[in-house]
Amino acid sequence: MFLDGQDLSVTFSTRRGPVHAVRGVSFSLAKGETLGIVGESGSGKSVSSYAIMRILDRSGEIAKGKITFDGIDLTGLPGSEMQDLRGREISMVFQNPRAALNPIRKVGHQIEDVLRRHARATRATAKALAIEALQAVRIEDAERRYHAYPFELSGGMCQRVVIALALACDPRLLIADEPTTGLDVTTQKVVMDLLAELTRSRHMSTILITHDLGLVAMYCDRIVVMKDGEVVEAGDPKTLFAEPKDAYSRRLIRSTPRPGVEIGDLVEPPVPSPPRQDLGEPLLQVRNLRKVFSKGADTVVAVDDVSFEIREGETLGLVGESGCGKSTTSSMIMRLLDPTGGEILLDGKPLTDTPAAKFARDPRRALLQMVFQDATDSINPRFTARQAIADPIHRLTTEASSGRVEELAQQVGLPLSLLDRFPHQLSGGQKARVGIARALASRPRLLVLDEPTAALDVSIQAIVLNLLADLRAKLGVSYLFVSHDLHVVRLLCDRVVVMRGGRVVESGDAEAMLRAPGDPYTRSLRDATPVPPAAERVSSAAPVSRAAE
Amino acid sequence: MGPRAKLVLFRALQAIPALVGVVTVSFILTRMLPGDPAVYFAGPAATEASIAEIRAAMGLDDPLPIQFFRYVADLLAGDLGSNLSTGLPVLEELTRRLPASLELTLSALVLSCAIALPLGVAAAVHQGSWIDHARRALVTAGVSLPTFFTGIVLVYVFYYLLGWAPSPLGRLDFIYLSPPEVTGFYVVDALLIGDLETASGALQQLVLPASTLALFTLAPLARMARAAMLQALSSDYIRTARAAGLSEGQVVFGYASQNAMLPVITTLGMVFSFMLGANVLVEKVFSWPGIGSYAVEALVVSDYAAVQGFVLAMAILFVLLNLLIDITYTLVDPRTRDG
């Protein structure tokens, strides 16, 4: 085998004793092959790749096991020889590309450093070769980009530079550690396609480390699933997705949103999707909404002429990539921000007659609530879960908080014993539940869900999505679901509004739009999202037919 | 004009509000002189009439804005008032004594940078090693030791007990003649005329006060150097550099320490502020004839106008030093060039 890891264990020494991040992991990779390592946070997938490169933190060490690369024992290699291999034989591409580049050095010079370190260039030839490396990753106007600093480049462009740097010395193995996390889906597709093409044309072997099952399904020849530092299953994508043997990989595959499944299919065991309610009167109407931010002489039109409506009991998806104006729109609807122009009507009456700064005392405050993207950031670190949920009850209702807090906790499935914990003592999923309970505390009629699952692992995302669907059915509340992911939006929403550059590109029925997008942008958005192959429906209960269908 | 020159000019313009603020505060402080300035300037034997006369002569009856403009006009003409006891213009005395203070401050700065920066970097690279512990001890000492106390302890040990240092009285022992003034720095001036004996005499006088001051400024520099270096070393771009096989030397000195120097440069402003203050105390301990001891002498004889002249001079010096730091930072960090 080209790359072979046997029984690899990595241990970190911490103040609270040793942490075994990777335990007895074995993997192998043939020449020209692409291996995908998938797992959720804390699965040890990144640590394994650092172990291959021998760039573990000071506190981490390879406790056991052996890695051979083309016959060379990497684990036993002296540090200086390993250093020679890195960048020349084995290279690595990281997530968060802008931070991965030295902020105060020209990108061209950073590539030259690598070329000259591995004697691929001399002082005289370095510049030409660096420009060549930039051209190889399709950076236009490479001569000019050579002189750019990372802060002058976009995220996607920075990732190309990182790839150029990694491939500059023609290595034979490339390890890509979450190379597209944090990039927009359309950029992700461009970067991944480029990476796949370059490694294929150079006959390189690749390890792709990701949390995204869709990515590995699309780009990898073989897949390793990791959990808690161990490999739970390995195999080729087809078999793995068709008949996962391990319970965890089955659950992981199941909880990844993909075409053809319903929301209840995401959890293990599958549950019948809750019935959709009949839609009532228009609850919220947005008309010609506009927001202009001005800073000095610069003005940015963040939201431009946006109109839509949400009816009683309806869930509307608001979809777009970063910077499309979806968050600004939801902030205006939530009355955290005043619009520059246009109308927002609740039950046909304008909301904007009370300015955002005074809206906290408006009686309609209780009717409009929000679940935030980052549950950790959205709970006051000094409040217990109980205090966080009780705050809106005290301020917006006349109810007593005792009893009501417990009722809400039960509704969102938060164990009552956790109510007196601080946020840092709760897991991500538990914090998400606290955030939802708090949003429901004042008995709102419209809930804005601002990427409520973006920071969560897929298995937890599946649970939270189902919780939201349950609550909608029980409470009859309307949702505005803000997301960048069309496939997630489809699961929960009746209708979808797609935004780009502050404007509405397309709107319509969720199911229909995903099947046949009317606008080319919607199509590119849909097609850019990698999805695992549609699984067979392993429903233990017959899914309830949806009211909307 | 190139973009860099433009940016430097822009930074220079940004120092103007600080100067205006400094002059305003200084004006307020001079008008708040204890009691009635006229009574104060008239001296103890003054009569009603002579006080009124002085009041009129000083323009104290005029509206404040007019007094302020007069004050600014005087400043622009280089008039900081006169010293009560010597009768000499404050500005003249300050300029005469400034080289002594600068010699002390600069040698202390060079000394503390030469120790603190490598120490901080080494402590970060070898976190938890004996170097790190030595740094912590030194930083703790630097933070908690009052400069005047350090100075006194050093004098006791190196002058009284060991006899290695000359008596802590000024810049040069009486047996030497001060060298002809070129830079105003005795050590440099003596070397310029090839007088090694005087140079060594001046250097011996300089060692203790400069070390005292250096120990005090070492703490913030070493602490910031270590913190910035630790942060740089844990950055993603260092991981990239390591993964690309760059040598440890290039990673630490090429990539990490260059980035780590940016926050250190910013800290220099604070360091200068501490230094110019501590300078006063050190000059008093070592009878160093700089502008700090001038201010202390003026305080002793209650010559508050001279003190305010000193405060303003120091503030202007500090504003200029901060400007220098800003410009350096602008030139080093490409990210500031966007404006």
Place this chain on the structure above:
Amino acid sequence: MSATTPESPPAGSGRGFLDHVLYVLGENPITAFAFALFAMIVLVALFGPALIPYDPLESNAARALQPPSADHWFGTDNLGRDVFSRVVVATRLDLMISVAAVSLSFVVGAAVGAVAGYWGGWVDAVTGRLVDTIMAFPLFVLAMGIVAALGNTVENIIYATAIINLPFYARVARAEVRIRRNAGFAQAARLSGNTDLQVLAFHIFPNALPPMMVQISLNMGWAILNAAGLSFIGLGVRPPTAEWGIMVAEGANFVVSGEWWLAFFPGLALMTAVFAFYLLGDGLRDIFDPRQRT
């Protein structure tokens, strides 16, 4: 839906605050030492004057300049006064000056900084300019100028020290409030019906407090140093009052002739106090940071 989730709850539940303090102290002996030192200084300041063996102001030419002995632990000064008694008595004055100065600048600085950080706009511009102007002076030199202008008294030492400390609090408060102004929990608090003032007071400020507590502790040491420095150059406290800075200044003249104890012991006391506050700063950070509370 399935309630058995892979959400692993972190171990340990809400402990009492006291438990937590004891835990931090047990974890970190240096912090425990700092607290002990701090307690000792406070006790000396409170009860020291009642327990001292000699009158700190009573001079006696017959026993002038005696080195430390069983009778006079820290020796006697040039007027025959007992140095130990004077060092002990001075604790209260030095502590009072710095506590008063730091409290004053904390209250003003935190309020101004928090308001500027939360609302921004012209309030921020004005206070920012004010703080910049103070910072445009070398701070100790500014303190000299203020005392010289306001008059040479202990109160004015306090005001001067408070003014030069002000920028630190204002800046920390502003920065800490500003980064949380649009944090998720602040937005959530607005949605929960909190007015701007309530968001600032109940949600943002309590979270901004820990870094300010650390700043207080570090600044306390610095405030003591500044106050002592001012009296060292003859401002504020007048002889024969016992105060560490002025005692070092008086003792300095005798060091060149070998009578080290006059300056050494008050200097040591000063150093100990600053050292205690410096260590306390790190300890406080551990205690007030809820993320450490597990």
